[in-house]
Amino acid sequence: xxxxxxxxxxxxxxxxxxxxxxxxxxxxxxxxxxxxxxxxxxxxxxxxxxxxxxxxxxxxxxxxxxxxxxxxxxxxxxxxxxxxxxxxxxxxxxxxxxxxxxxxxxxxxxxxxxxxxxxxxxxxxxxxxxxxxxxxxxxxxxxxxxxxxxxxxxxxxxxxxxxxxxxxxxxxxxxxxxxxxxxxxxxxxxxxxxxxxxxxxxxxxxxxxxxxxxxxxxxxxxxxxxxxxxxxxxxxxxxxxxxxxxxxxxxxxxxxxxxxxxxxxxxxxxxxxxxxxxxxxxxxxxxxxxxxxxxxxxxxxxxxxxxxxxxxxxxxxxxxxxxxxxxxxxxxxxxxxxxxxxxxxxxxxxxxxxxxxxxxxxxxxxxxxxxxxxxxxxxxxxxxxxxxxxxxxxxxxxxxxxxxxxxxxxxxxxxxxxxxxxxxxxxxxxxxxxxxxxxxxxxxxxxxxxxxxxxxxxxxx
Amino acid sequence: xxxxxxxxxxxxxxxxxxxxxxxxxxxxxxxxxxxxxxxxxxxxxxxxxxxxxxxxxxxxxxxxxxxxxxxxxxxxxxxxxxxxxxxxxxxxxxxxxxxxxxxxxxxxxxxxxxxxxxxxxxxxxxxxxxxxxxxxxxxxxxxxxxxxxxxxxxxxxxxxxxxxxxxxxxxxxxxxxxxxxxxxxxxxxxxxxxxxxxxxxxxxxxxxxxxxxxxxxxxxxxxxxxxxxxxxxxxxxxxxxxxxxxxxxxxxxxxxxxxxxxxxxxxxxxxxxxxxxxxxxxxxxxxxxxxxxxxxxxxxxxxxxxxxxxxxxxxxxxxxxxxxxxxxxxxxxxxxxxxxxxxxxxxxxxxxxxxxxxxxxxxxxxxxxxxxxxxxxxxxxxxxxxxxxxxxxxxxxxxxxxxxxxxxxxxxxxxxxxxxxxxxxxxxxxxxxxxxxxxxxxxxxxxxxxxxxxxxxxxxx
Numbered sequence: 007x008x009x010x011x012x013x014x015x016x017x018x019x020x021x022x023x024x025x026x027x028x029x030x031x032x033x034x035x036x037x038x039x040x041x042x043x044x045x046x047x048x049x050x051x052x053x054x055x056x057x058x059x060x061x062x063x064x065x066x067x068x069x070x071x072x073x074x075x076x077x078x079x080x081x082x083x084x085x086x087x088x089x090x091x092x093x094x095x096x097x098x099x100x101x102x103x104x105x106x107x108x109x110x111x112x113x114x115x116x117x118x119x120x121x122x123x124x125x126x127x128x129x130x131x132x133x134x135x136x137x138x139x140x141x142x143x144x145x146x147x148x149x150x151x152x153x154x155x156x157x158x159x160x161x162x163x164x165x166x167x168x169x170x171x172x173x174x175x176x177x178x179x180x181x182x183x184x185x186x187x188x189x190x191x192x193x194x195x196x197x198x199x200x201x202x203x204x205x206x207x208x209x210x211x212x213x214x215x216x217x218x219x220x221x222x223x224x225x226x227x228x229x230x231x232x233x234x235x236x237x238x239x240x241x242x243x244x245x246x247x248x249x250x251x252x253x254x255x256x257x258x259x260x261x262x263x264x265x266x267x268x269x270x271x272x273x274x275x276x277x278x279x280x281x282x283x284x285x286x287x288x289x290x291x292x293x294x295x296x297x298x299x300x301x302x303x304x305x306x307x308x309x310x311x312x313x314x315x316x317x318x319x320x321x322x323x324x325x326x327x328x329x330x331x332x333x334x335x336x337x338x339x340x341x342x343x344x345x346x347x348x349x350x351x352x353x354x355x356x357x358x359x360x361x362x363x364x365x366x367x368x369x370x371x372x373x374x375x376x377x378x379x380x381x382x383x384x385x386x387x388x389x390x391x392x393x394x395x396x397x398x399x400x401x402x403x404x405x406x407x408x409x410x411x412x413x414x415x416x417x418x419x420x421x422x423x424x425x426x427x428x429x430x431x432x433x434x435x436x437x438x439x440x441x442x443x444x445x446x447x448x449x450x451x452x453x454x455x456x457x458x459x460x461x462x463x464x465x466x467x
Numbered sequence: 468x469x470x471x472x473x474x475x476x477x478x479x480x481x482x483x484x485x486x487x488x489x490x491x492x493x494x495x496x497x498x499x500x501x502x503x504x505x506x507x508x509x510x511x512x513x514x515x516x517x518x519x520x521x522x523x524x525x526x527x528x529x530x531x532x533x534x535x536x537x538x539x540x541x542x543x544x545x546x547x548x549x550x551x552x553x554x555x556x557x558x559x560x561x562x563x564x565x566x567x568x569x570x571x572x573x574x575x576x577x578x579x580x581x582x583x584x585x586x587x588x589x590x591x592x593x594x595x596x597x598x599x600x601x602x603x604x605x606x607x608x609x610x611x612x613x614x615x616x617x618x619x620x621x622x623x624x625x626x627x628x629x630x631x632x633x634x635x636x637x638x639x640x641x642x643x644x645x646x647x648x649x650x651x652x653x654x655x656x657x658x659x660x661x662x663x664x665x666x667x668x669x670x671x672x673x674x675x676x677x678x679x680x681x682x683x684x685x686x687x688x689x690x691x692x693x694x695x696x697x698x699x700x701x702x703x704x705x706x707x708x709x710x711x712x713x714x715x716x717x718x719x720x721x722x723x724x725x726x727x728x729x730x731x732x733x734x735x736x737x738x739x740x741x742x743x744x745x746x747x748x749x750x751x752x753x754x755x756x757x758x759x760x761x762x763x764x765x766x767x768x769x770x771x772x773x774x775x776x777x778x779x780x781x782x783x784x785x786x787x788x789x790x791x792x793x794x795x796x797x798x799x800x801x802x803x804x805x806x807x808x809x810x811x812x813x814x815x816x817x818x819x820x821x822x823x824x825x826x827x828x829x830x831x832x833x834x835x836x837x838x839x840x841x842x843x844x845x846x847x848x849x850x851x852x853x854x855x856x857x858x859x860x861x862x863x864x865x866x867x868x869x870x871x872x873x874x875x876x877x878x879x880x881x882x883x884x885x886x887x888x889x890x891x892x893x894x895x896x897x898x899x900x901x902x903x904x905x906x907x908x909x910x911x912x913x914x915x916x917x918x919x920x921x922x923x924x925x926x927x928x
Contacts, residue, residue, distance in 0.1 A: 019589070020682075021649075021658060030653045037651060037658060041592035041685075043562050067581075069679065077661070077679070084658030088649070088683045090589035091582075097559035098593070101504050117582065120528075120613045121552075128480075128551035131502035132559070151677035152581045188482075188549070190498060192491045195772065197482060197498060197545030200538070216612035218530065218538070221481075222549040224502075311656065 011393055011429050012283065012400025012442060014062040014109065015053050015412060020089030023064065024318060025406040027311030029084055033410045037084060043098050049409055050099035054106040056416030057430055059442060060138060061099070062232070062402055063092035065111035066321075068149030073313075073320030074328045077148065080321070083314035093125060100133040105433035107441065109138035109232050109250075115164055116144060116153045119174035120215050126229050127179065127221040135225030135437030135448070138250065140232035141243075143168050146321050165239050170210045172247055172456070177206040179228045180450070181459035182219035198222075204461070226437050227449055228456050245271030246455060249439070250283045252402060261286060261396040277453040283442060288389070288401035289377045291411070292418050296381045303379045306406050307372050315369040333363040372406075386422040393428065472854055472890050473744065473861025473903060475523040475570065476514050476873060481550030484525065485779060486867040488772025490545055494871045498545060504559050510870055511560035515567040517877030518891055520903060521599060522560070523693075523863055524553035526572035527782075529610030534774075534781030535789045538609065541782070544775035554586060561594040566894035568902065570599035570693050570711075576625055577605060577614045580635035581676050587690050588640065588682040596686030596898030596909070599711065601693035602704075604629050607782050626700050631671045633708055633917070638667040640689045641911070642920035643680035659683075665922070687898050688910055689917050706732030707916060711744045711903070713863060722747055722857040738914040744903060749853075749862035750838045752872070753846045753879050764840045767867050768833050776830040794824040833867075847883040854889065 021037040022029050029037040039045035053061055069087055070080035080087055096108050110129070112122055130137040143164035144150075187202035206217035233248035235241065244251045245268050253268075255261040269279035291306065293299040316327045329340060337360045378388045392398070405411035423429035434440070439447050450457045482498040483490050490498040500506035514522055530548055531541035541548055557569050571590070573583055591598040604625035605611075648663035667678035694709035696702065705712045706729050714729075716722040730740035752767065754760040777788045790801060798821045839849045853859070866872035884890035895901070900908050911918045 027656065029651070029658055030656065037649075041683075043558060043593045047562060067681070068677075077664075077666075081659045081661040081664050081679075082657050087659070087681070089681050090592060091586045094554065094586060094589040094593065095558055097504060097556055098562040099558075101508060101559040101562060116579070118577070118614060121578065125552045125555060128555040131551060132504045132555065148677060151675070153579060154675040156675075188498075190490070195488065195491065196543050197490055198542045198548070200542040203538075203542050205538075214612070214615040216529075216609060218542075220528070220548070220550050222502075 008427065009399070010427070011389070011423065012059045012285070013056075013429070014060045014285065014400065014402045015049075015058055016062050016064065016287070016402035016404045017049075017092075018064050018086055018089060019092035019095060020086060021084040022314075023086060024404060025408075026085065026314035026318065027083060027309050028306060028406045030309045031306070031407045034407050035410075036408045040090065043095075046095045046099055047102045049412075050103050050106055052409055052413060052416065054103045056412070056420050057433060058106060058403075059400070060107040060109050060438065062109040062138075062140065063111055064140070065089070065092055065113075065142070066146055066149060067113055067116055067144055068146040068152050070146060070317045070321030071148045072324060072326050073317040075326060079313045079317040083311050083317070085314045085317050093129065096129050096137070097132050100136065105136075105441070107136040107138060107230075107438035108133065109140050109230070111140040111142055113142050113144040113149075114168040114171040116149065119171045119213055120178070122171075123175045123178040124220045126175075127219070127224050130224035130226050130229055131221065135439070137224075137226065138230035138232050138438055140234070140252075141168065141172075141247070142234070145324075161237070162239055165243055167212050168243065169246075170212050173210065174206070174208050174213050174215050176228065176456040176459045177208060178215075178217060178219035179223070180456055181461055182206055182217050183223050184461050185223065188222050225448060226439055227460075230438050230442070231456075241268050242271060244268055244282075245277070246275050248282060249450075249454075250285060250442070252285050252287075254287055258392070258395045261398060265397060275455075278451065281443070281451050281454065283399040285400045285402050286396065286398050287376065287404060288392075289404040289406070290385055290389075290415055290419065291377060291379045291406070292382060292385045292414055294381060294418070296384060299379050299381060299384075303372070303377070310370075310372050312369045312371075316366075319369065327366060327369070330362045330366070333361065333366070335362055336360070337362050337365045382418040382422045385419050386426065386428075389419070389423065390426065390428060469888065470860070471888070472850070472884065473520045473746070474517075474890070475521045475746065475861065475863045476510075476519055477523050477525065477748070477863035477865045478510075478553075479525050479547055479550065480553040480556060481547060482545040483775075484547060485865060486869075487546070487775035487779065488544060488770050489767060489867045491770045492767070492868045495868050496871075497869045501551065504556075507556045507560055508563045510873075511564050511567055513870055513874060513877065515564045517873070517881050518894060519567060519864075520861070521568040521570050521899065523570040523599075523601065524572055525601070526550070526553055526574075526603070527607055527610060528574055528577055528605055529607040529613050531607060531778045531782030532609045533785060533787050534778040536787060540774045540778040544772050544778070546775045546778050554590065557590050557598070558593050561597065566597075566902070568597040568599060568691075568899035569594065570601050570691070572601040572603055574603050574605040574610075575629040575632040577610065580632045580674055581639070583632075584636045584639040585681045587636075588680070588685050591685035591687050591690055592682065596900070598685075598687065599691035599693050599899055601695070601713075602629065602633075602708070603695070606785070622698070623700055626704055628673050629704065630707075631673050634671065635667070635669050635674050635676050637689065637917040637920045638669060639676075639678060639680035640684070640920075641917055642922055643667055643678050644684050645922050646684065649683050686909060687900055688921075691899050691903070692917075702729050702732060705729055705743075706738070707736050709743060710900070710911075710915075711746060713746050713748075715748055719853070719856045722859060726858060736916075739912065742904070742912050742915065744860040746861045746863050747857065747859050748837065748865060749850070750865040750867070751846055751850075751876055751880065752838060752840045752867070753843060753875055755842060755879070757842045757845060760840050760842060760845075764833070764838070771831075771833050773830045773832075777827075780830070788827060788830070791823045791827070794822065794827070796823055797821070798823050798826045843879040843883045846880050847887065847889075850880070850884065851887065851889060 069077045071077045184202035189199050203218045208215040232250045233244045234252035253264045265284050272279050530538045532538045645663035650660050664679045669676040693711045694705045695713035714725045726745050733740050
C-alpha cells in the first residue's frame with residue numbers, strides 16, 4: 007500500500023486558537039463551550055469518526071503581549087486566551103474513544119521533569135498508549151514573568167535546559183523500571199520486585215532527581231515525541247529527539263528542504279531517518295460546490311481580525327508591528343529584547359524588498375496561500391498535490407469555525423481521500439507509536455537517544 | 468433537618484493506599500486495574516450510587532524510605548507505589564457522574580502556583596464546580612530529592628511557602644478576573660473585556676507571578692480547600708485557609724478538642740467557625756451477620772503486612788522503627804534528620820510508658836480501635852455514636868479490599884444510615900461548596916482570606 011496521509015486536528019483548549027476573529031461566526035461553538043466536558047468528548051467522537059490519528063493540543067503559558075507592548079489586543083480578541091490546561095481533558099476524551107490519540111504540548115522551561123514524567127505516564131496508562139508529547143520551550147515574555155523570570159530565558163539556553171529535561175524523563179520512563187517489575191506474587195507477599203526498580207540519581211546543571219519513577223512503565227514508556235521548529239537549534243533538537251516534526255515553509259520546495267535537512271541531521275545522530283514523520287499546517291474550506299466554498303471564505307474573511315493576527319505574530323516572533331509607522335518605507339526588522347529566531351519568515355522568501363504597507367497588508371486578510379478552498383474533489387486534488395509534492399507524512403488540520411469545519415471536512419473530504427487510497431478506512435491496532443510507525447513499534451526505536459537508557463540487566467536498588 | 472453525615476471515599480491513584488498487604492486478597496481489583504480508566508469510572512459510578520459527597524485522592528511525590536533507611540520495604544509491598552497522578556483521572560470520572568465531587572491532593576512544596584491554579588480552574592470548569600484541593604506540604608525525604616532538594620524543607624518553612632503559594636493562587640482565582648469579563652460582543656468584536664482582566668504582579672519571597680490568570684473564573688473560583696494536620700503550625704494553617712479539615716485523634720474527646728481548638732483559632736482570624744467542616748478517618752468491615760463480618764476481619768488480618776505499616780509510619784513520622792532493637796527497653800523517640808511533628812502520636816496518649824515490644828506490636832495487626840466490624844445495624848450504631856459523640860461533620864472512609872468493601876458499605880450500611888435520617892437520600896443542587904455548606908455558598912465566604920482578593924471595582928489593565 008502506498009503512503010497514506012496522517013491527520014491531526016490542530017487544537018487549543020481555550021476560546022480560540024489561530025482563527026483570528028472567527029469566534030464571531032454564528033456557528034462557532036468553541037468560545038461558548040470550551041469549558042464544557044461534552045464539547046471535548048463530542049469533538050473526540052467526531053474526530054474518531056473521521057479516523058483522525060490524533061487531536062493535537064497546542065499550548066502557551068501566558069498572554070501574547072509584544073504587539074503594542076500590551077496584553078490588550080490579545081485579550082480583546084480572545085487570542086489563545088482564556089486557555090485551559092489541555093492535559094486535564096484527556097481522560098474524558100479517552101473514555102469515549104478507542105483509537106484516537108492525543109498530542110499534548112508541555113513546556114520544558116516551566117514544568118518540572120519529575121512531575122511531568124508522572125503526568126504523562128498516567129495519561130499513557132489511562133489511554134492504553136495513545137499519548138504524544140509536543141515539546142516546546144515557550145516564547146512568550148509574559149509566560150516567563152508568570153514563572154518568576156524577569157526576562158525570557160534566551161532561545162539557545164532554553165534548548166540546553168530542554169535537552170537536560172529530556173535526559174531526566176528518558177531515565178524515568180525508560181531506565182527506572184525494568185519490564186515485569188509488578189509481579190503480584192501472593193505466595194511471597196511481593197507486589198513489586200524491588201530489584202527491578204531503580205533510582206536514577208540524576209545530577210545535572212538544571213535538575214537533580216533521585217527517583218525512582220512513580221509509575222510502572224506504560225505501554226509506550228516514552229510518549230511519542232512531537233516537536234516544531236525550523237531554527238537551526240530547533241532542527242538539531244528535532245533531529246535528536248523528535249519522532250514527529252511539525253514544519254512550515256513558504257513553498258513546497260522549502261518544506262522538502264527542511265525534511266531533507268532534519269533527516270540528514272538525524273542520520274548524523276545515529277538515528278534511522280525513517281523514524282521521523284513530518285507534518286505541516288493545513289487549512290481547508292470545503293462545501294458541496296466551489297461557489298458555496300468561496301462564499302464561505304468570504305463570510306470568514308469578513309469576520310477576520312487583523313489585530314489578533316498581529317498580536318499572535320508579535321508574541322511568536324518578538325516583533326511589534328505597531329512600531330512600524332512609515333508605511334511607504336522598506337520593512338526592516340527592528341530587534342526587540344524578546345527577538346525570536348522565527349522573525350525572518352515574514353520577508354525572507356519574498357522576491358523583492360517589501361514596504362511596511364505590504365507587510366502589514368498580509369495580516370489584513372486570511373492568507374489564501376495557506377487555505378484550500380473548494381468542493382470535495384478540488385480540495386482532495388490540492389491536498390493530494392501538496393502531500394505528494396512536499397513528500398510530507400501528514401497534516402495538522404486547522405479550522406476556522408469549530409466544530410463545523412471539522413465536521414464538513416470529515417463528511418466531504420475524508421471519503422474522497424479514502425476513495426483515492428490516500429487515507430485509511432480503519433485504524434490499525436496498537437499504541438499511537440504502532441499506529442503511525444507500524445506493527446511492533448510500541449517503544450522508542452533503537453538509535454533514539456531515549457532508548458539507550460533502557461535496562462537489559464538487573465541491579466540492586 | 469438534623470445534621471447529616473458527609474462521606475468521602477479515601478483513595479489513592481495507585482496500586483495500594485493504607486491497606487497494608489491486602490492486595491493479596493482474591494477480591495482485590497485495584498492493584499491489577501489502577502491503570503485502567505474503566506476501574507476509575509466504575510468506582511465513580513459506584514460512589515455516586517452510594518451518594519458519597521466526594522472521592523478524596525491522597526497523594527505523595529516519592530517513595531517511603533525512612534524505615535530501614537531503604538525504599539525496599541515500601542516497594543515490595545506496593546506501599547502507595549506505583550502511584551499515578553490523580554488529577555489526570557478526574558475528567559473521565561466527571562464525565563460519568565453528575566453530583567460526585569473530587570478532592571485532589573497537590574503539594575505546595577513541589578508544584579508552581581501558576582500551573583496549579585490553571586489546572587484546578589480547568590478541573591473546576593470541566594466538572595461544573597465539583598473540585599476540592601487538599602493542600603499538603605509533603606513529608607517524604609525521597610520526594611524532596613526528586614525535586615532537587617538535598618534535604619526536606621523544614622516543617623515550618625514548608626508552611627511559610629504554602630502561605631505564599633495560597634496568596635498567589637487566591638489572587639489568580641479571585642482577583643485576576645472580574646465577573647462577566649467574557650462578553651462575546653459580536654458587534655464590537657470583543658470576546659473578553661480587557662478592563663475586567665488584571666495582572667496580579669505578585670512579588671514575594673518564593674514566587675514572582677505577573678498574571679493574569681489563564682482561565683476565566685470557574686463556578687467556585689477557588690476550589691473547596693481541604694487540609695489535614697494536627698501540629699500547631701498545621702492547625703494555624705487549617706484555621707486560616709481550610710474549609711474542610713481532616714483530623715485524627717486517639718479518643719473522641721481528643722477529636723472534640725481539635726475541632727474546638729481549630730474553630731477558636733479560625734474565629735481569631737476573623738472567620739465564621741461554621742465555615743469549616745471536620746472529617747476523621749473511618750474504616751468499616753460489614754457483612755449481613757456479625758459472624759460473617761468477624762470472619763472477614765480474620766481473613767483480612769491474615770493478609771496484613773506489618774512491614775508496610777512500619778514503612779508507612781517511617782515516612783509519615785520520620786522515625787525508623789527498625790532502629791529499636793532492645794525489645795524490653797522503654798520506647799523513647801530517637802530523632803532523625805527527617806523528624807516530623809506527628810511522631811509523638813504513637814505514645815502520647817498511652818496511660819503508661821510503653822516498651823519497644825509493645826509499640827512494635829501495634830503494627831502487627833489491624834488496629835481494631837480504628838475499624839468498625841459488624842452487621843449493618845451494629846455498624847450504623849457505632850458510626851452514629853462516633854458521629855454524635857465527636858461532633859464531627861463527616862468521614863473519610865477507608866477500605867481494605869477495593870471495590871468490594873465500598874460496594875458492601877453502600878449496599879448494607881448506607882440504607883441503614885438513611886433510614887435513621889443520618890445520611891442524605893439525594894444530592895442537593897449546585898457546586899461542591901454549595902452541596903456541603905448549603906445553597907448560595909458557591910464562592911469562598913466573606914471572612915475567608917481568599918475572599919479579600921475578590922474585586923468589586925474595575926481598573927485598567
